[in-house]
Structure formats: C-alpha cells, structure tokens
Amino acid sequence: MKKIDEESIQTLRFLSIDEVQAANSGHPGLPLGTAPLMYTLWDRFMHYNPADPAWFNRDRFVLSPGHGSALLYAMLHLAGYGISLDDLKQFRQWGSLTPGHPEYGVTPGVDLSTGPLGHGFAMAVGMALGEALLAARYNKEGYPIVDHYTFGITSDGDQMEGVASEAASLAGTLGLGKLIFLYDDNHITIEGDTKGTFREDVGARFEAYGWSVLRVSTSEDVDELAAAIEKAKADKTHPTLIIVPTHIGFGSPRQDMASAHGEPLGAEGVAETKKAAGWNPDRSFYVPSKVRKHFESKAAAGEKAEAAWKELAAKYTEAYPELAAELQDRLDGKTDLDLKALFKVFDGVESVATRAASGTLLQELADALPALTGGSADLGPSNKTVLKKYNFVSAEDRTGRNIHFGIREHAMGCIVNGLYLHGGFIPFGATFLVFADFMRPAIRMAALMGIGSKFIFTHDSIYVGEDGPTHQPIEQTMSLRLIPNVSVLRPADALETAAAWKIACETKDKPTCLLLTRQGLPVLHEYARVIAKGVEKGAYILSPSPREKMKAVLIATGSEVHLALAAQKALAARRIGVQVVSMPSWDLFEAQSAAYKRRVLPKGVPCIALEAGVPTGWARYTGSDDRVLGISRFGASAPGKKVYEEFGFTVEHVVDMVRKLK
Numbered sequence: 001m002k003k004i005d006e007e008s009i010q011t012l013r014f015l016s017i018d019e020v021q022a023a024n025s026g027h028p029g030l031p032l033g034t035a036p037l038m039y040t041l042w043d044r045f046m047h048y049n050p051a052d053p054a055w056f057n058r059d060r061f062v063l064s065p066g067h068g069s070a071l072l073y074a075m076l077h078l079a080g081y082g083i084s085l086d087d088l089k090q091f092r093q094w095g096s097l098t099p100g101h102p103e104y105g106v107t108p109g110v111d112l113s114t115g116p117l118g119h120g121f122a123m124a125v126g127m128a129l130g131e132a133l134l135a136a137r138y139n140k141e142g143y144p145i146v147d148h149y150t151f152g153i154t155s156d157g158d159q160m161e162g163v164a165s166e167a168a169s170l171a172g173t174l175g176l177g178k179l180i181f182l183y184d185d186n187h188i189t190i191e192g193d194t195k196g197t198f199r200e201d202v203g204a205r206f207e208a209y210g211w212s213v214l215r216v217s218t219s220e221d222v223d224e225l226a227a228a229i230e231k232a233k234a235d236k237t238h239p240t241l242i243i244v245p246t247h248i249g250f251g252s253p254r255q256d257m258a259s260a261h262g263e264p265l266g267a268e269g270v271a272e273t274k275k276a277a278g279w280n281p282d283r284s285f286y287v288p289s290k291v292r293k294h295f296e297s298k299a300a301a302g303e304k305a306e307a308a309w310k311e312l313a314a315k316y317t318e319a320y321p322e323l324a325a326e327l328q329d330r331l332d333g334k335t336d337l338d339l340k341a342l343f344k345v346f347d348g349v350e351s352v353a354t355r356a357a358s359g360t361l362l363q364e365l366a367d368a369l370p371a372l373t374g375g376s377a378d379l380g381p382s383n384k385t386v387l388k389k390y391n392f393v394s395a396e397d398r399t400g401r402n403i404h405f406g407i408r409e410h411a412m413g414c415i416v417n418g419l420y421l422h423g424g425f426i427p428f429g430a431t432f433l434v435f436a437d438f439m440r441p442a443i444r445m446a447a448l449m450g451i452g453s454k455f456i457f458t459h460d461s462i463y464v465g466e467d468g469p470t471h472q473p474i475e476q477t478m479s480l481r482l483i484p485n486v487s488v489l490r491p492a493d494a495l496e497t498a499a500a501w502k503i504a505c506e507t508k509d510k511p512t513c514l515l516l517t518r519q520g521l522p523v524l525h526e527y528a529r530v531i532a533k534g535v536e537k538g539a540y541i542l543s544p545s546p547r548e549k550m551k552a553v554l555i556a557t558g559s560e561v562h563l564a565l566a567a568q569k570a571l572a573a574r575r576i577g578v579q580v581v582s583m584p585s586w587d588l589f590e591a592q593s594a595a596y597k598r599r600v601l602p603k604g605v606p607c608i609a610l611e612a613g614v615p616t617g618w619a620r621y622t623g624s625d626d627r628v629l630g631i632s633r634f635g636a637s638a639p640g641k642k643v644y645e646e647f648g649f650t651v652e653h654v655v656d657m658v659r660k661l662k
Contacts, residue, residue, distance in 0.1 A: 218245065
C-alpha cells in the first residue's frame with residue numbers, strides 16, 4: 001500500500017473521531033473500521049465532480065449504515081464538496097451541513113438519506129435499476145450516455161433487516177451488474193457479538209439470491225480491495241457483494257468492542273488512537289498537505305470527466321435528437337398533462353371503481369410520460385397497474401416499464417424511492433391499502449427527503465367485504481395523513497381520480513399516496529367543472545346549499561362522497577339544506593388560504609364528516625368525534641354492501657345525524 005493511501009485513510013479515521021468527539025455524540029466504530037473501504041472506492045473507482053454534485057452520469061454512493069456519517073462527511077470534505085473543516089466541527093449541531101445521519105438535500109454529495117438500517121441498501125437497488133433501464137432506452141453504439149455504477153457500504157445490521165433481504169433477492173433476479181456493495185463484516189452490533197443473533201452464512205445467502213460474492217482477507221490492504229472491486233466491475237450480469245472482515249473501532253482502545261459503536265472515545269481514547277498510529281495526538285481536524293493535494297487532483301479529474309461527458313451528450317443530441325430531448329425532459333421532470341383529455345377518457349362511463357379508473361388513466365399517462373415506470377407487489381391485476389403496451393423488466397429485457405416487485409412491499413417502497421433519486425423516473429409502487437403498513441418506513445423516508453415517489457393503494461375500505469378484517473383498512477388512511485410532507489388523495493370517482501393523477505405526476509417535493517376503491521362508483525359527470533378546479537385545492541363545494549337554508553356541511557372522501565350526495569337529496573325532500581364538500585386531500589386543503597377554507601366550510605355551520613375509517617382527527621373540521629361517521633373497530637367478513645350498511649354507512653343514518661344537530 002502506498003504511503004499516500006495510508007495517510008489518506010488515517011486522515012479519514014481521525015477526522016471522523018474528531019467530529020464525534022467535538023459533538024460528544026456519534027458513532028466512532030464504523031468510521032475507524034471502514035475508512036479503507038470508503039477511501040478505496042472514492043480514490044480508485046468513484047466518478048464524481050464535487051463542483052457539480054448533481055452531475056447525472058456520476059457514480060452513486062450509498063452509506064447504508066448511516067450512523068457512520070462522520071466518515072462520509074470526512075470523505076466529502078477531502079473530495080472537495082462544499083463541506084469545510086468548520087462544518088465537520090459542527091457535526092450533529094443545529095442547522096449544520098453535517099447532521100447525525102446523512103440527509104439528502106442537506107449535505108452536498110449525499111445521494112440519499114440513510115439511517116433506518118437496510119433502507120440505503122434497498123434504495124441503492126432502485127438506483128442501479130434506474131441506470132440499467134435508462135441505459136437500455138437511450139444508449140447507442142458509440143454513445144454510452146448513461147453509464148455509471150452504484151457503490152455502497154453495508155453492515156451486519158443492514159443485513160439483519162428484512163428489507164435488505166427483499167431488495168437483494170430482487171436485485172439478483174434482475175441481474176443488476178452495476179451494483180457493488182462492500183460488506184463491513186465486523187460481527188458486532190450494539191448488544192455485542194452477532195453470534196447470538198446472526199450466524200448465517202451471508203455470502204451463501206447472497207449467492208442463492210443470484211449475486212456474485214467475493215471475499216478479501218483484510219480491510220487494510222487497499223490493493224486487494226481494489227482488485228476485488230475490479231473483478232466485480234467485470235461481472236456485467238450479477239450484482240456483487242464483497243465481504244470484508246473489519247474491526248469496529250480499529251486502532252482504538254475499544255477495537256472489537258460493542259461500546260465502540262455509538263459512544264465517543266473520549267479525549268484520552270482519541271489521543272491514544274492517534275498516538276498508536278504515529279500521529280500527533282494534540283492535533284485535531286488535521287489534513288496533511290500531501291493528502292489535500294492528492295484529493296485536489298481527483299477533483300480536477302472529475303471536472304474533466306464531466307466535461308467529456310457533456311461533449312459526448314452534445315454529439316448524442318446531434319445524432320439522436322428525439323431521444324436526447326426525451327431524456328432531457330425526463331431528467332428535468334417535465335410533465336404536460338391535459339386534464340380535459342383525461343376526463344374525456346370516461347365519456348359514456350356511468351360507473352367504475354377508482355382502481356379501474358386509475359388503471360385506464362395509467363395507460364394514457366404512460367404514453368404521455370415516458371418516465372412513468374412502476375409496478376405492484378404481485379397485485380398488478382388487482383391494483384390495475386400494468387402498463388399494457390409495455391414489457392416487464394427482467395434480467396434479459398431492460399426495455400420494459402412494468403416492474404415485478406414480487407410480494408415485497410417494504411423493498412418496493414425503497415426501490416421506488418431509489419428510482420426517483422436516481423433521476424429520470426416518475427416511479428410508482430402499488431398494493432392494497434391495508435398493506436401500506438409494510439411500506440410506512442419507505443413512505444416516511446420519501447417524505448423526509450422531499451421526493452416525488454408515487455404510491456398506489458387500492459381496496460381502500462371495508463367494502464373489500466368477504467376478505468374480512470385482515471384486508472379491510474381502518475386506520476391506514478388517517479395514519480398516512482399523520483406523516484409530515486405526504487400528500488394523500490382519496491378520490492370520489494373517475495374524474496377526481498384523473499385530477500389526482502395529474503396532481504401526483506406534477507408533485508416533485510413530496511410523495512403522493514392515491515387511495516382507490518375496489519367497488520364501482522358512479523362517475524360524477526354533472527360535476528366535472530367543479531371537480532376540475534376543486535381537487536387541486538384539496539376540498540371544494542361539490543354540491544352547494546343556499547346559505548340561508550343550510551343546516552350543515554357534509555364533508556366526505558372517496559366512496560362516501562356518494563353517500564353524502566344521496567343524503568343531501570333525502571334531506572332536501574325534508575326541506576333541510578346541507579352542503580356537500582368533497583375533501584380528497586387534507587394536506588392540499590390545509591395549504592389554501594384562510595378565506596378559501598371559510599368559503600368551503602362556513603363559520604357557524606356545523607360539519608359532519610363521512611369516511612370509512614377511524615374518526616380520530618376529523619374533529620379539526622367537525623368540532624367533535626360525535627359528528628363523524630367513521631369506524632372505531634376492525635371490520636368483518638361479508639359482502640361489501642352488507643358490511644357498509646352494518647357499520648352505519650346508510651342514507652338514513654346520515655339523515656338522522658343531521659336532524660339531531662342543534
């Protein structure tokens with residue numbers, strides 16, 4: 001190993017433990033153990049340009065065990081990204097560029113947020129899949145316009161999480177050859193040696209998944225690590241896991257101890273660690289000049305690499321102008337959808353389930369938006385998510401736009417996030433609403449990162465019927481609304497579904513959840529004009545009542561909007577006026593002006609909410625849970641209409657609720 005390699009690795013180690021010590025908080029064990037892995041990747045393999053962290057054709061890097069963020073920040077500092085030594089000194093402090101776990105959109109050079117173990121690994125699969133699909137679509141002989149790798153570091157903790165197993169299985173099935181992970185195999189977690197929890201042969205498991213598995217003898221030989229990575233790059237048909245035996249807390253008084261994981265070494269421990277390596281223990285946040293110059297040359301090479309790619313892209317544009325324009329539109333996130341045209345799809349349709357309406361719309365959207373790509377957790381025929389004109393993605397065929405995610409909801413959510421983060425995709429994943437619970441961590445991460453992933457949830461209520469309470473969502477709709485920065489839309493008919501899809505495709509700064517029915521619903525053609533303007537506002541007056549005759553406002557979502565309209569007619573026959581408000585989206589409604597909200601929900605007029613789910617939360621609009629027709633228990637197995645009636649979702653019940661208002 002060259003002297004500069006050794007000095008660079010030690011610099012990474014000691015910057016990392018200095019960060020942790022300055023914060024008196026953090027994880028020194030992983031940075032000390034995996035610094036050679038990080039260095040080898042970034043020094044010898046990663047194509048990047050710190051002057052343009054978002055360069056499309058850069059290699060992606062994923063630190064899946066995000067608790068080791070101090071090492072990533074040290075690496076980004078040396079690599080020339082906009083992270084200063086002062087930023088490193090502010091590790092884990094309020095408003096800093098160096099938060100406790102890597103955060104996408106906060107720190108330049110961080111390609112995705114990590115921390116929940118297994119998520120980074122699974123999102124990396126989405127990134128690698130994105131590269132493969134775009135390369136198949138746009139690369140031409142002599143024009144490898146899409147040509148990059150997804151590299152990462154994974155850990156014992158990552159590989160214990162089920163989401164990593166789900167994603168690894170799919171990555172092997174799809175033969176994602178440009179996905180390479182170095183496995184930090186130190187046999188230590190917070191509670192101690194992994195012998196008590198994790199005795200399997202991880203390599204054999206990955207081989208069974210269809211990965212290429214390589215092993216090196218030590219973490220401390222950069223040349224051996226580099227040779228393994230070169231071998232991995234030569235394998236174009238299998239993702240690769242390189243198993244690296246490491247020592248948590250390497251070189252410190254706590255080497256190979258569980259306490260090295262998440263506790264600062266202390267001033268004496270930091271000094272001992274540096275002294276043992278022949279470094280001045282009195283220096284902190286120190287970068288030798290030779291190391292600084294070494295990485296400056298790497299940064300210059302990155303600028304040249306991007307310039308060469310831009311030159312290639314210019315020639316590609318001349319040779320293939322239509323493909324180049326399409327790719328650029330995808331990377332820019334361009335959408336140009338005509339809502340009137342989407343409405344027209346349903347001319348002559350009297351009744352249709354919103355899941356089926358969504359399926360029809362997806363065919364139209366797929367033709368209009370080449371970026372639209374996705375699939376279902378083995379529920380495509382039920383979710384109505386198959387793009388009929390396009391193939392399914394496989395190891396042999398990258399030209400498709402349908403993805404068989406398999407029965408892997410958690411990984412599906414992460415892979416959808418990875419596709420979005422890669423760039424060039426409007427990705428979606430679908431399952432039944434009750435199984436949103438399997439995906440909640442991925443939805444939360446999408447919200448935290450502020451990315452426009454799309455999640456389709458069908459079979460949205462007790463109307464699922466005979467399948468019974470295990471498949472009837474009760475609390476899921478409200479629980480999705482509780483996640484900050486998530487847009488949840490529960491459309492009432494095919495036209496609202498069209499408007500919801502337009503909103504979803506145009507939303508780039510938050511994930512969107514579409515909640516759709518299994519049962520057929522009347523298409524509200526007579527309300528098309530107000531629907532066209534109202535859905536984007538989250539709630540709107542669907543069917544008004546004269547102000548002087550208005551006794552109440554009926555607020556409803558999804559299928560219950562039709563119940564509200566039927567109740568309005570029944571009440572009108574009794575000379576009782578009510579206003580029907582369709583509220584497909586709380587979050588969009590809350591973003592409106594106070595004046596608009598008062599117009600939709602007039603002050604002094606009591607409100608009753610109708611939704612086939614938990615009533616919790618509706619009191620913000622109704623004033624009390626007594627004015628909510630909801631469900632506070634699990635469902636039952638019976639025909640959907642019967643279940644609906646038994647839970648009180650009848651015109652008579654709504655009329656009675658209104659008549660009892662004082």
